[in-house]
Amino acid sequence: MKYIDEFRNGDIARAIASKIRKAVDSNKHYKLMEFCGGHTHALHRYGIPNLLPSNVEMIHGPGCPVCVLPIPRIDAAIALSNMPGNILCSYGDMLRVPGSRQESLLKAKARGAQVRMIYSVEDAIKIAQNNPNNKIIFFAIGFETTTPPTAAAIAKAKTLKLKNFSVFCNHVLTPVAMSAILNIQHDDKYPIAIDGFVGPAHVSIVIGSDAYSAVSQQYKKPIVISGFEPLDLMQSIYMLINMINSGEEGTVNQFTRAVTPTGNEKSQHIVSMIFQLRESFEWRGLGQIPKSALKIRDEYAEFDAEKQFTLPKSEGLEHKACDCGAILRGQKKPTDCKLFRVVCTPENPLGSCMVSAEGACNAYYAYDRIPENCNAN
Amino acid sequence: MQTKLKTPSGPKINFKRGVIDMTHGAGGRATSRLVDELFIKAFHNEWLEQRDDNAQFSVLCGNMVMATDAHVISPLFFSGGNIGSLSVHGTINDISMSGARPLHLAASFIIEEGFPLADLKCIVYSMADAAKEARVSIIAGDTKVVERGKGDGVFITTTGIGVVPKGLNISGVNAKPGDCILVSGTLGDHGVAIMSQRQNLEFISPIQSDSASLHDLVAHMVQNVPSLHCLRDPTRGGLVTCLNEIAQQSAVGMQIEEKAIPIHESVKGACELLGLDPLYVANEGKLIAICPASEAQNLLQCMQQHPLGKEAAIIGEVTEDHHNLVQLNTSFGGQRIMAWLSGEQLPRIC
Numbered sequence: 001m002k003y004i005d006e007f008r009n010g011d012i013a014r015a016i017a018s019k020i021r022k023a024v025d026s027n028k029h030y031k032l033m034e035f036c037g038g039h040t041h042a043l044h045r046y047g048i049p050n051l052l053p054s055n056v057e058m059i060h061g062p063g064c065p066v067c068v069l070p071i072p073r074i075d076a077a078i079a080l081s082n083m084p085g086n087i088l089c090s091y092g093d094m095l096r097v098p099g100s101r102q103e104s105l106l107k108a109k110a111r112g113a114q115v116r117m118i119y120s121v122e123d124a125i126k127i128a129q130n131n132p133n134n135k136i137i138f139f140a141i142g143f144e145t146t147t148p149p150t151a152a153a154i155a156k157a158k159t160l161k162l163k164n165f166s167v168f169c170n171h172v173l174t175p176v177a178m179s180a181i182l183n184i185q186h187d188d189k190y191p192i193a194i195d196g197f198v199g200p201a202h203v204s205i206v207i208g209s210d211a212y213s214a215v216s217q218q219y220k221k222p223i224v225i226s227g228f229e230p231l232d233l234m235q236s237i238y239m240l241i242n243m244i245n246s247g248e249e250g251t252v253n254q255f256t257r258a259v260t261p262t263g264n265e266k267s268q269h270i271v272s273m274i275f276q277l278r279e280s281f282e283w284r285g286l287g288q289i290p291k292s293a294l295k296i297r298d299e300y301a302e303f304d305a306e307k308q309f310t311l312p313k314s315e316g317l318e319h320k321a322c323d324c325g326a327i328l329r330g331q332k333k334p335t336d337c338k339l340f341r342v343v344c345t346p347e348n349p350l351g352s353c354m355v356s357a358e359g360a361c362n363a364y365y366a367y368d369r370i371p372e373n374c375n376a377n
Numbered sequence: 378m379q380t381k382l383k384t385p386s387g388p389k390i391n392f393k394r395g396v397i398d399m400t401h402g403a404g405g406r407a408t409s410r411l412v413d414e415l416f417i418k419a420f421h422n423e424w425l426e427q428r429d430d431n432a433q434f435s436v437l438c439g440n441m442v443m444a445t446d447a448h449v450i451s452p453l454f455f456s457g458g459n460i461g462s463l464s465v466h467g468t469i470n471d472i473s474m475s476g477a478r479p480l481h482l483a484a485s486f487i488i489e490e491g492f493p494l495a496d497l498k499c500i501v502y503s504m505a506d507a508a509k510e511a512r513v514s515i516i517a518g519d520t521k522v523v524e525r526g527k528g529d530g531v532f533i534t535t536t537g538i539g540v541v542p543k544g545l546n547i548s549g550v551n552a553k554p555g556d557c558i559l560v561s562g563t564l565g566d567h568g569v570a571i572m573s574q575r576q577n578l579e580f581i582s583p584i585q586s587d588s589a590s591l592h593d594l595v596a597h598m599v600q601n602v603p604s605l606h607c608l609r610d611p612t613r614g615g616l617v618t619c620l621n622e623i624a625q626q627s628a629v630g631m632q633i634e635e636k637a638i639p640i641h642e643s644v645k646g647a648c649e650l651l652g653l654d655p656l657y658v659a660n661e662g663k664l665i666a667i668c669p670a671s672e673a674q675n676l677l678q679c680m681q682q683h684p685l686g687k688e689a690a691i692i693g694e695v696t697e698d699h700h701n702l703v704q705l706n707t708s709f710g711g712q713r714i715m716a717w718l719s720g721e722q723l724p725r726i727c
Contacts, residue, residue: 001642001645001646001649004645004649008708008709009709010707010708010709010710013709013710014710044713045707045713046707046709046711046713047707047709047710047711047712047713048711050711050712051710051711230709345719346719347719357652365716366714366716367713367714367716368713368714
C-alpha cells in the first residue's frame with residue numbers, strides 16, 4: 001500500500017535498530033515514555049521492543065482517552081443513558097469500560113437503556129434530527145484530536161437550532177498531563193524517572209509542536225513528536241536517545257509530514273470558541289489536575305448535558321485490586337497487576353486499560369507472549 | 378412446507394409492491410400461497426413438489442455430516458451477494474470443511490412484518506441460484522412472520538447434510554507440529570464489503586464479498602491430497618480466530634508469516650482507514666487447509682488450479698507449544714502473538 005508500506009519496511013527498521021544499538025551508552029538505562037496508547041499498540045503490534053537493546057525501556061503513558069476517565073464520569077454517562085427518553089451516543093470503546101460495581105454502558109444497553117455506538121459525532125446530530133421526541137446526548141471523550149469535531153458538532157447544532165442534542169463533555173488536554181506525570185514524586189517502590197517522551201502524533205497535528213515547549217523547558221526533558229507507523233517510532237526512539245546522550249532538551253518533530261509548529265489553527269479556533277478551561281478535572285490514576293480539561297462555554301449551555309440534566313452523585317467505586325492507576329502513571333507494567341490475564345481480560349475487563357485499542361493492558365494482552373513461568377492462560 | 382396439493386384460489390401475491398403481513402406466517406391460505414408462488418417455484422425439486430411436512434431421501438454409504446447456520450446480517454444486500462446466497466454458501470461450506478460432498482439443505486425463514494415481497498423474492502431466488510450452482514437441493518423449509526420491530530428484515534437458518542468420501546479424516550483436532558498452513562485466497566474481502574455499505578459508515582469501495590460455495594474446491598483438494606489434516610472456513614473473527622480454534626483443538630502452536638498472507642490492496646486500505654486488522658475480518662468464500670509438509674506444494678498447486686484457489690498461499694506452519702499460541706512474524710521483522718478477538722473490532726479514538 002503506497003505511503004504505508006514505506007513506513008513499515010523491515011530492512012530500514014533493522015538498519016535503524018543497528019544505529020540505536022551503536023548510539024546507546026551501555027552504562028545507562030534509558031526510560032522513554034510513549035505518551036499515546038496508539039504508540040503503545042504500534043510498538044507491541046510490530047514487535048519493536050524486541051528490536052531495541054535491553055537497556056532501552058519503553059514505558060506506556062496515560063494517553064488513552066477511555067482509560068483516563070475516572071469512574072464517576074462513567075457512572076454519570078450510565079445514569080444519563082438510563083433516563084427515560086434519552087439516547088446516549090458514544091464511541092465504541094467507551095461502551096465496555098467498567099464503572100462502579102462493574103456496570104458498563106453495554107450492560108445498561110442490554111437492560112434497555114438507549115445507547116448507540118457511533119463512529120463520528122456527526123452521526124449523533126443525525127440521530128437527534130431523526131428522533132425529535134428523544135434527547136440525544138453525545139458522550140464526548142478524548143484528547144485534542146477529538147475535541148474539534150465535538151466543537152464543530154455543537155456549532156452545527158446551534159445553526160440547526162436543535163433542541164434535543166447535548167454533549168457530556170470529557171475532553172482533556174495532553175501537555176498538562178505530561179507535566180502531571182513529571183510532577184509525580186519518585187516512589188521508592190515504583191520509581192519513575194523518565195528520560196524523555198515519544199510525543200503524540202494526532203494530538204500534535206491539532207495543537208502543533210510548539211505546544212510542548214513549556215513542559216519541555218520546565219522539566220528539562222526531550223520530547224520527540226512521532227508518527228504512528230513503526231518506522232516513525234524507530235526513528236523517534238533513535239532521535240530521543242541521541243538527545244538524551246547529548247543532554248539536549250526541547251521538542252523535536254519527527255512527524256514532519258503532518259505536524260507543524262503551530263498546528264491546525266482552524267481547529268484551535270473552533271475549540272476556543274465553544275470550550276473553556278475547567279478549573280480542575282479528575283483523571284484516573286493521576287487524580288485532580290488543575291486546568292487539564294475543557295468545559296462548554298456558557299453561551300452554549302443549552303448543549304451542555306451537565307447543565308441540562310441533574311446527574312446523581314456517583315460512588316466512584318474502583319475494583320480494589322485493579323492497578324490501572326499505577327499503570328497509567330507508568331509506575332507499573334500491566335504484567336505487575338495481579339488481575340492481569342487471570343481475571344482481567346478483554347472479554348471481562350475489570351479496569352479501563354484492558355478495554356480499549358489504546359489501553360496498555362490491552363496491548364500487552366493482545367500482542368505479547370506469555371512468559372514461560374506464568375501459569376495464567 | 379404445507380401439505381396442500383393445489384394452490385388455494387384467490388388473487389396472486391403482488392411481488393412488486395406487496396409486503397409481508399402476519400397472515401403470511403399464520404399457516405393459512407396466505408402462507409400456502411407464499412410457499413407455492415415463491416419457495417416451491419424458486420427451489421423447484423421433487424421433494425418440495427410433494428408438499429409433505431418432511432423430505433424423505435435414501436442414505437448413501439459412508440459418513441454423513443450435518444451442519445446448521447443462522448444468518449443475520451445487516452445490510453441484507455451487499456456488493457457480491459445477499460443474505461440468501463450467503464445462507465446457502467455458509468452451510469455448504471460448513472459441511473465441506475469435513476471433506477464432504479453436500480447433498481441437501483433445509484431453510485427456515487423468520488420474516489419481519491412489513492418486509493417488501495420484492496426483496497424477499499430477490500433473496501429466495503439468490504438462494505435458488507446458489508443452490509443450483511452448488512448442485513444441492515433445498516428440500517425442506519419453514520416460514521414464520523414476526524411483528525414489526527421484532528426482527529431485522531429477515532433471518533435465515535439453513536441446515537445441510539453431506540457425505541464424506543471414504544478414507545478421509547479431516548478435523549480441527551488433527552493438526553500436527555511440522556504441518557503446513559495454507560489459505561485459499563485473499564482475506565477480509567467479505568467483511569470490508571459489508572462494512573463499506575453499513576448505514577453509518579458508507580464509503581466507496583471496489584471490494585466485493587467473496588461469498589462462494591467451496592465444496593468443489595474441497596473435492597478437488599481431497600482427491601489430490603487425501604492426507605489433508607484440517608479444513609476450516611475463516612468466517613466470523615477471520616483468520617486469527619480460526620487458527621486459534623484449531624491450535625486449541627489440536628493442542629499445538631502456530632507460526633504465521635505476515636508477508637505470505639494474501640490481502641487485497643483495497644482491503645488493506647479500507648482496514649487502515651477504519652483502524653481494523655484484516656486478519657480478524659470475516660470471509661465467506663475462503664478456507665484454511667493444514668496438511669503434512671511433504672504434501673504442501675502438491676496441495677498448493679492443486680488449489681491454485683481451481684478458480685476459487687487461484688491466490689492460494691502457504692502462510693505458516695504448525696509448531697509445538699503448550700500455550701497453544703498463534704504467533705506472527707511481522708513483515709516489519711518483529712514477532713507478536715495473534716490473540717483471540719475480544720468483542721468487536723473498533724477503530725481507535727485519538
